[in-house]
Amino acid sequence: MEGKPKITVEGLMKAFYKKQGSVIALENISLTVEEGEFVCLVGPSGCGKTTLLRILAGLEQPSVGSFTIATERDDRPLQSMVFQERGVIPWLTVRENVAFGLKMRKLPKAFIEERTNFYLKKTGLERFASLYPKELSGGMKQRVSIARAFANDPEILLMDEPFGALDEQNRFILQEELLSIWAETRKTVLFITHSIDEALLLSDRILLMGAQPGKIIDEIIIDKPRPRKIEDIRKDPEMAAKFIEIWHHLQEEVLKSRE
């Protein structure tokens, strides 16, 4: 590794205790994400991806182990999270949603307006700024979540299948939009996806997780130059080979988890 470590996870284990017994969701996870790196987590359903993200977001406590997020500035939030759904506040307009985090931090009005306008424009939401979430399509709602997350200017971004509920065309469009915003900000991103294509398009590095209890069992470096387009990924023989490699891994892990 060459860059500065931004997220460092050491020996993380997470157990959930239920009436029927305990579930080990994560087992001895250690990883580093470098400053400005885009890392995707790919693994079979139930392998603990969301649990790992929730721990990094401070929403869940690890049972064993620790993590650090290197901070650059004290006035920044540590992390912003983007979910598949429920990411927007229904009673706020698009503009108010994007400005929400900045307002909570009581930043100067002019600054909030400038940042909000900037990200409304970047995500193509300017025309819809005064609408409420119920008036938006699924793709537009996800744009609002992404605009809000970037406007917050957090140390790191945690994304949990943000495009999981979208149709394929919308997915491709939003993936490329996300890459374009990311290229300008170079935020450190940890992104969960079930889509191998999505991971190949977005990542600098893909971490493959094994079936329950979740652990990281391999990493795949994607050193294709940026900016990337889905067409480039689809027609590149090297990417096709990586697709198959990841697919075989997932197949194996899903079979294991069913045994």
Ligand SMILES: Nc1ncnc2c1ncn2[C@@H]1O[C@H](COP(=O)(O)OP(=O)(O)OP(=O)(O)O)[C@@H](O)[C@H]1O
């Ligand atoms: N709050 C909780 N209480 C009890 N068990 C939980 C809790 N959250 C997660 N688990 C269990 O931990 C394991 C990992 O769940 P998690 O949601 O992190 O997996 P995942 O890889 O994100 O799954 P998916 O890809 O299906 O979203 C599962 O067995 C799940 O049932």
